[in-house]
Amino acid sequence: MLNDITLGQYFPGNSPIHRMDPRAKLLLTVVYIVALFLVKSFVGYALSLAFLYLVVRLAKIPFKYLIKGVKPLRFIILFTFLLNLFFLTGEKVLLVLGPFRLTQEALFNALYFSLRLVFLVMGSSVLTLTTSPVQLTDALERILHPLQRFHFPAHELAMMMTIALRFIPTLLDETDKIQKAQMARGADFESGNLIQRAKAMIPLLVPLFVSSFRRANDLAMAMEARCYRGGDHRTRLRELRYTRLDGMAALAVCGFVALIVLEGHFFG
Amino acid sequence: MPLVVEKLNHTYMKGGPYETQALYDISFTIHDGEFVGLIGHTGSGKSTLVQHLNGLLQPTSGRVLVDGTDLSDKNADRKQIRCKVGLVFQYAENQLFEETVEKDIAFGPKNLGLNAEEIDRRVREAMRQVSLDYDRIAKKSVFELSGGQMRRVAIAGVLAMKPSVLVLDEPCAGLDPHGREEILKLIRRLHRESGTTIVMVSHSMDDVAQLAERVMVMHRGHMVMDGTPEEIFTRGEELRQMGLDVPQVVQLCEQLRMRGFDIPERIYRMEDIRELITQICKKGGYHAQ
Numbered sequence A: 001m002l003n004d005i006t007l008g009q010y011f012p013g014n015s016p017i018h019r020m021d022p023r024a025k026l027l028l029t030v031v032y033i034v035a036l037f038l039v040k041s042f043v044g045y046a047l048s049l050a051f052l053y054l055v056v057r058l059a060k061i062p063f064k065y066l067i068k069g070v071k072p073l074r075f076i077i078l079f080t081f082l083l084n085l086f087f088l089t090g091e092k093v094l095l096v097l098g099p100f101r102l103t104q105e106a107l108f109n110a111l112y113f114s115l116r117l118v119f120l121v122m123g124s125s126v127l128t129l130t131t132s133p134v135q136l137t138d139a140l141e142r143i144l145h146p147l148q149r150f151h152f153p154a155h156e157l158a159m160m161m162t163i164a165l166r167f168i169p170t171l172l173d174e175t176d177k178i179q180k181a182q183m184a185r186g187a188d189f190e191s192g193n194l195i196q197r198a199k200a201m202i203p204l205l206v207p208l209f210v211s212s213f214r215r216a217n218d219l220a221m222a223m224e225a226r227c228y229r230g231g232d233h234r235t236r237l238r239e240l241r242y243t244r245l246d247g248m249a250a251l252a253v254c255g256f257v258a259l260i261v262l263e264g265h266f267f268g
Numbered sequence B: 001m002p003l004v005v006e007k008l009n010h011t012y013m014k015g016g017p018y019e020t021q022a023l024y025d026i027s028f029t030i031h032d033g034e035f036v037g038l039i040g041h042t043g044s045g046k047s048t049l050v051q052h053l054n055g056l057l058q059p060t061s062g063r064v065l066v067d068g069t070d071l072s073d074k075n076a077d078r079k080q081i082r083c084k085v086g087l088v089f090q091y092a093e094n095q096l097f098e099e100t101v102e103k104d105i106a107f108g109p110k111n112l113g114l115n116a117e118e119i120d121r122r123v124r125e126a127m128r129q130v131s132l133d134y135d136r137i138a139k140k141s142v143f144e145l146s147g148g149q150m151r152r153v154a155i156a157g158v159l160a161m162k163p164s165v166l167v168l169d170e171p172c173a174g175l176d177p178h179g180r181e182e183i184l185k186l187i188r189r190l191h192r193e194s195g196t197t198i199v200m201v202s203h204s205m206d207d208v209a210q211l212a213e214r215v216m217v218m219h220r221g222h223m224v225m226d227g228t229p230e231e232i233f234t235r236g237e238e239l240r241q242m243g244l245d246v247p248q249v250v251q252l253c254e255q256l257r258m259r260g261f262d263i264p265e266r267i268y269r270m271e272d273i274r275e276l277i278t279q280i281c282k283k284g285g286y287h288a289q
């Protein structure tokens, strides 16, 4: 029932994409997302799709997992689409609906905008599907490490994220259990109007909060008992190392960006 | 009101990377007034099975019938079924949420749409059944209680719905010996006094041996044994291979037999062995060496 959140759900495997250095993956994903903002036409989106498809094939993830990742955001995407559609102005009027004038420019822009969102989510899903949360936060910590000189708490931030990510499945499990326990007592989470539904959440949220606080307390105690005290002088179990794989991936992404820039030049 | 399970299979996260089949072709029937102990190693699928009995999980294939109603039927009245089959979860105290004990126990009956008077009656009755003093505890916050008391409040919350089948998933897990004893006593009393059908999931052979009239053993998602305690506990070797123990009483009998005492087969209850040992001592059959 709570299994449809792909973002942050690792799909284990041993593909070249899985084996890449998480830092490289993270940085290249950012480059891919920035490139999306340079896209000026449908040709560019076709290119982006082709590139994404290639990566997904390489990673051996079923493509439907990416679609599943977009699903929870469908309303936001629809909403931005409609907003753009009716509030952008342009020259070529296609349709007049009361006070609204639908123009060709608005239609295209709205489509571009929604597509960009979709690709953005799918692109980051590829990252999170092929990189375990621990690797991801490790990468983030290494990338942000230089900022520590300016008192930026890179290690603490990464540790907080690791903990948060670690507990998402636990919390989902817990939610599922409590929800079922209340349903066994006749609670109804599915019907009723908005207020009734919000009220129905209380029997779920209170126990969830209570157990989260207890867990947080236990975890803090356990960490302290093992003498955890922040990032100074900590060595790591798994050192991160760039390999040829990462170089090849970087080249591929550079090629993609070059194509997008060219596309912007010719079709924009 | 028989509870019928037919060829039940359940697979978690079907089609995903972590797909696991938790139940394989489970079939059995539980009749009115039975006391069934369900045992199995960690991860053998006990909790999964139990959640099928009131329709919280839907079978991947096969069916579950309560009183002739198929639980996977879209039109089946879910509330009605959950009222008939009460399920007390593992670590049930984690579900408590109301400000006071009284309100928490009233949650179930309230969801059934009963009137205030009836709810109040049921709350008092349920608290009496789990031996909680209404006058002292009812207005307390649930978070002020001890672990054992919280567990009992949670059980009362299900009892207040007056189920004719009560399913308890590891009701004694994580309690101290005194707390365990109390819970077991109240389950036994429920069974004897109100004739409630009971399905009790447990790790502990001893608990099951003391209470159950029928024992089902699960192993890796399969139902591998189903019979009277006598039948099951004489198959000690098989149980040990599945990582389960035989009850301490049975172990004691085996030990005594090995030392040459004449102990009849099929003894598994504490009362019986106590009786037997007293007899042996009286006869003077045993001399300290």
Ligand SMILES: Nc1ncnc2c1ncn2[C@@H]1O[C@H](COP(=O)(O)OP(=O)(O)OP(=O)(O)O)[C@@H](O)[C@H]1O
Residues within 6 Å of the ligand: B012, B013, B020, B021, B022, B040, B041, B042, B043, B044, B045, B046, B047, B048, B049, B090
């Ligand atoms: N919500 C879930 N999602 C995925 N797999 C699950 C889920 N719940 C249980 N499982 C898996 O199903 C199998 C059976 O689990 P179940 O909880 O039914 O065992 P159990 O006999 O109750 O164990 P325990 O004695 O530890 O409570 C296990 O392999 C478990 O990993």
Ligand SMILES: [Mg+2]
Residues within 6 Å of the ligand: B046, B047, B048, B090, B169
């Ligand atoms: Mg269990």
